[in-house]
Amino acid sequence: MLRLSFNTFAERWPLFTGAILTVATGVALVQSSLLILVSAATQDLPPGLDPGAEAQMRDAYEGAVSLLGITLGIAYVLAIFIVSSTFAFTVAQRRRDLALLRLVGGSRGQLRRLLLSEALLLALFGSAIGVPLGILAEEAQSRLLVVLELIPPGFSAQWHDWILAVSFGVGIGVALTGVFAASRRAATVRPLDALRDVGDAARVMTAGRWIVGLLFTGGAVAMAIVSAHAPPEGAIALSANIALVGAIGLSMLSPLLVPLVGRAVGLVLRGTTLGGLAAANLRDAVRRTASTAAPLIVLSGLLIGLTGTLLSISNGIEEEQARDIAGDLVVTSTAEETARIASIPGVAAASAQTPVTVTLIERYPDGEGGEAVEREDTGFLAMDPAAYQQTHTRTPAAGSLDDLHGETVVVERGFNGHEVGDTIEASVAGREVTLRVVAVFDSSLSYDGFLLPRDLVSDEQLAQAPTQTIVRIAAGTDVDAVSMEIRAAGLGEVYTVAESISRAKSAQDDLNWRINAVIMGLSGLYALIAVINSVVIATSERKTEFAVARLSGLSRAQVLRMAFIESWAVATIALLLSGLAAGAALLGIRAAIDRLVGVPIAVVPWTMTAVVVAGSFLVVGAATLCTAAVATRPRPTTLATARE
Amino acid sequence: MRGVVKEYGTRQARVRALDGVSTDFPAGSWTAVMGPSGSGKSTLLHCAAGLEVVTSGQVRIGELDITTSSDAELTALRRRQIGFVFQSFNLLGSLTAGQNVALPLKLAGVRVSAREVRDVLAGVGLADRIRHRPRELSGGQQQRVAIARAMVTRPAVLFADEPTGALDSKSARVVLDLLRDMVDSDGQTIVMVTHDPAVAASADQVVFLSDGRIVDRTAGLNAHGVAERLAALED
Numbered sequence: 001m002l003r004l005s006f007n008t009f010a011e012r013w014p015l016f017t018g019a020i021l022t023v024a025t026g027v028a029l030v031q032s033s034l035l036i037l038v039s040a041a042t043q044d045l046p047p048g049l050d051p052g053a054e055a056q057m058r059d060a061y062e063g064a065v066s067l068l069g070i071t072l073g074i075a076y077v078l079a080i081f082i083v084s085s086t087f088a089f090t091v092a093q094r095r096r097d098l099a100l101l102r103l104v105g106g107s108r109g110q111l112r113r114l115l116l117s118e119a120l121l122l123a124l125f126g127s128a129i130g131v132p133l134g135i136l137a138e139e140a141q142s143r144l145l146v147v148l149e150l151i152p153p154g155f156s157a158q159w160h161d162w163i164l165a166v167s168f169g170v171g172i173g174v175a176l177t178g179v180f181a182a183s184r185r186a187a188t189v190r191p192l193d194a195l196r197d198v199g200d201a202a203r204v205m206t207a208g209r210w211i212v213g214l215l216f217t218g219g220a221v222a223m224a225i226v227s228a229h230a231p232p233e234g235a236i237a238l239s240a241n242i243a244l245v246g247a248i249g250l251s252m253l254s255p256l257l258v259p260l261v262g263r264a265v266g267l268v269l270r271g272t273t274l275g276g277l278a279a280a281n282l283r284d285a286v287r288r289t290a291s292t293a294a295p296l297i298v299l300s301g302l303l304i305g306l307t308g309t310l311l312s313i314s315n316g317i318e319e320e321q322a323r324d325i326a327g328d329l330v331v332t333s334t335a336e337e338t339a340r341i342a343s344i345p346g347v348a349a350a351s352a353q354t355p356v357t358v359t360l361i362e363r364y365p366d367g368e369g370g371e372a373v374e375r376e377d378t379g380f381l382a383m384d385p386a387a388y389q390q391t392h393t394r395t396p397a398a399g400s401l402d403d404l405h406g407e408t409v410v411v412e413r414g415f416n417g418h419e420v421g422d423t424i425e426a427s428v429a430g431r432e433v434t435l436r437v438v439a440v441f442d443s444s445l446s447y448d449g450f451l452l453p454r455d456l457v458s459d460e461q462l463a464q465a466p467t468q469t470i471v472r473i474a475a476g477t478d479v480d481a482v483s484m485e486i487r488a489a490g491l492g493e494v495y496t497v498a499e500s501i502s503r504a505k506s507a508q509d510d511l512n513w514r515i516n517a518v519i520m521g522l523s524g525l526y527a528l529i530a531v532i533n534s535v536v537i538a539t540s541e542r543k544t545e546f547a548v549a550r551l552s553g554l555s556r557a558q559v560l561r562m563a564f565i566e567s568w569a570v571a572t573i574a575l576l577l578s579g580l581a582a583g584a585a586l587l588g589i590r591a592a593i594d595r596l597v598g599v600p601i602a603v604v605p606w607t608m609t610a611v612v613v614a615g616s617f618l619v620v621g622a623a624t625l626c627t628a629a630v631a632t633r634p635r636p637t638t639l640a641t642a643r644e
Numbered sequence: 645m646r647g648v649v650k651e652y653g654t655r656q657a658r659v660r661a662l663d664g665v666s667t668d669f670p671a672g673s674w675t676a677v678m679g680p681s682g683s684g685k686s687t688l689l690h691c692a693a694g695l696e697v698v699t700s701g702q703v704r705i706g707e708l709d710i711t712t713s714s715d716a717e718l719t720a721l722r723r724r725q726i727g728f729v730f731q732s733f734n735l736l737g738s739l740t741a742g743q744n745v746a747l748p749l750k751l752a753g754v755r756v757s758a759r760e761v762r763d764v765l766a767g768v769g770l771a772d773r774i775r776h777r778p779r780e781l782s783g784g785q786q787q788r789v790a791i792a793r794a795m796v797t798r799p800a801v802l803f804a805d806e807p808t809g810a811l812d813s814k815s816a817r818v819v820l821d822l823l824r825d826m827v828d829s830d831g832q833t834i835v836m837v838t839h840d841p842a843v844a845a846s847a848d849q850v851v852f853l854s855d856g857r858i859v860d861r862t863a864g865l866n867a868h869g870v871a872e873r874l875a876a877l878e879d
């Protein structure tokens with residue numbers, strides 16, 4: 001039986017090569033993301049760091065781990081989706097061959113076994129290529145993380161032997177999952193279908209497609225609704241999930257949209273023969289159209305959704321800060337200089353805020369009579385409560401900032417569930433202390449409600465730390481004059497509050513761009529490969545159809561043009577649906593920002609959208625033209641007359 | 645076949661392709677089914693072979709009532725009892741002629757020797773084409789490979805739908821002679837659909853179909869006689 005697969009491979013190599021390619025790249029991506037995640041989570045810090053630097057580095061690794069968690073999640077879901085849909089497509093494309101096998105005495109079981117063993121072989125091949133490819137991907141991904149300063153420079157990912165089991169397991173498992181349902185369906189093909197050119201018009205919207213489609217689309221909608229109540233630290237992950245899950249769900253439902261777009265193409269190109277042909281082809285090959293569009297829906301949905309989410313967050317932070325800061329100038333300097341700012345004439349209040357990393361210590365019984373200790377780092381601002389209250393409009397939801405003296409702390413709601421009066425064990429600047437929570441802010445987008453009194457940290461330890469001082473000018477005093485004075489005294493860089501906020505926003509946008517690059521870098525590349533792959537597979541499978549079209553009078557150029565029109569229709573379908581998925585993600589983040597900041601903010605990323613739209617038409621169109629050109633190279637008679 | 649009715653489509657677009665057909669195809673003989681295009685010939689063949697589920701009525705092959713058979717029983721039937729030849733030759737393009745011929749036996753779990761395959765292909769005059777792919781063969785040669793594939797399992801009944809429909813008259817003659825030989829020397833039963841009187845005349849008897857009903861049957865007519873009967877039907 002497998003002889004048949006090998007021969008079929010020779011015959012339809014783009015189909016099978018495409019399947020192997022998706023497994024190989026998918027395995028590589030998951031393997032590299034997982035190894036980097038594990039390495040970052042278990043990284044040993046270099047010895048001899050002072051406590052502050054050590055805590056800072058640990059904090060950086062923790063940030064990287066949560067970012068890598070999102071990256072791995074997206075990579076994994078993408079691999080499942082792309083591999084299984086490619087494999088299901090390879091099965092669907094061979095309906096006629098399979099019906100023929102039934103006609104000459106093949107049983108349903110034999111068909112299923114054939115398809116499953118074929119998938120197993122392809123997956124083994126793919127995984128075997130994927131493992132070394134994964135090492136390259138890991139190299140690239142680590143370098144990307146270091147270059148973008150999202151992980152400390154000394155970082156290097158470690159190899160673990162168990163990853164082999166994971167990689168092969170993922171490759172094989174994902175491929176078999178994809179083929180399982182498809183093979184079951186294929187086995188029910190009627191022998192008579194071998195005689196009819198059923199194409200793939202036969203029921204595309206199967207029960208499975210409806211279920212997965214509705215479940216995922218519904219899931220995305222549910223997540224968008226839940227977003228309004230989700231904690232801010234989960235917002236990015238949640239938004240990426242909405243875009244991803246929504247895109248997958250909609251791609252499952254895309255066959256419903258195909259006939260509509262087919263009709264639209266027919267209308268737009270009314271009167272032209274090629275337009276009419278393309279429209280008819282679209283309607284006739286719903287499954288092919290849907291399969292080709294699927295990876296593009298996910299890729300553009302993710303790109304637009306994620307970029308929009310990050311932009312909305314940085315706009316939300318800007319809004320939040322403008323609302324919270326009640327000052328005129330912001331001075332950046334080291335902590336040493338801040339004491340002198342208050343004594344400049346005309347300054348009514350000056351609130352210095354120095355970031356301090358606090359290591360939370362959690363002790364719990366380790367189950368063997370001993371005690372396990374877990375450390376977690378969180379960024380706090382060391383400040384003076386009186387000055388802070390004079391320069392900020394924000395007031396705590398519970399407790400009072402006036403009590404912030406000695407071993408006390410202020411946190412935001414939702415932080416480990418702490419309430420006023422709770423105590424937190426922590427290490428601050430190398431000193432272990434028990435901190436009492438004296439006030440709780442509502443949660444915010446910018447996390448700047450984590451405060452501790454300045455007197456908790458010694459002046460020497462703070463001296464060289466970068467510090468921001470928010471300055472309020474006395475009524476009737478010229479802001480510019482005071483600004484000049486501070487600058488002249490050499491106390492640091494002086495900005496207006498507006499300038500400072502917009503500087504912070506640029507920094508945030510820059511960070512977001514880097515986060516986006518890490519999350520979508522390799523995954524985006526993978527999805528792009530899948531997009532091209534699906535176009536190549538679908539187009540090269542149409543060799544005979546193209547030949548027949550040419551025998552009925554179309555020139556080669558006309559066949560190419562027809563395929564091109566169709567490919568743009570496919571891209572249109574994909575972009576419409578990905579727009580919906582991205583839109584759901586934006587609605588989710590809009591609700592979250594509304595709750596946290598009180599203003600509903602959702603930024604449509606027009607630049608990214610334009611790039612994605614233009615890129616989609618370009619890539620899909622070019623890939624179709626190239627493949628169709630190759631597929632129409634043989635003289636049409638050799639193909640069309642081989643009625644096999 | 646007893647009182648076989650076959651309808652296609654649902655409510656508004658219902659087509660009655662077979663309307664109460666009862667007939668026997670005697671073992672060891674060759675029956676041609678004739679009739680105008682759309683008269684239900686192919687449908688009759690598909691129902692008789694268990695490829696299509698009948699709307700009502702009964703179809704038996706030997707002792708087995710195939711209208712109530714499970715898929716497994718039908719599969720077993722296709723492996724041992726019946727073979728098919730169609731107008732579009734229906735070979736697997738990825739397999740060579742020899743592999744196409746060996747396929748039914750392999751699916752049935754029977755070991756096939758290269759020699760056996762060569763013998764069967766030699767029987768249809770294609771011993772030297774064993775390693776050719778279908779697309780490297782002419783239409784007549786492809787149809788002979790299809791016949792060899794149908795013969796290799798020595799089926800009791802061979803169902804053929806317009807087996808010469810896509811062939812020139814010389815290739816058609818070769819194919820018809822092969823079928824004749826199967827009936828005469830191996831005692832096989834053949835049910836063949838055609839719209840060509842000259843082809844029908846090769847058979848032992850002819851059944852005429854019109855609008856899904858059997859309207860006439862004859863035996864031992866020449867091509868001219870068959871053509872006259874057909875012309876009478878179409879009026």
Ligand SMILES: Nc1ncnc2c1ncn2[C@@H]1O[C@H](COP(=O)(O)OP(=O)(O)O)[C@@H](O)[C@H]1O
Pocket residue numbers: 652653659660661679680681682683684685686687688
């Ligand atoms: N799968 C089908 N679905 C709907 N109608 C069909 C189908 N197959 C055949 N028919 C209809 O049944 C009638 C008989 O068809 P067929 O048996 O193919 O005729 P013949 O082979 O004599 O030309 C025709 O009217 C045809 O349109």
Ligand SMILES: [Mg+2]
Pocket residue numbers: 685686687
């Ligand atoms: Mg017919």
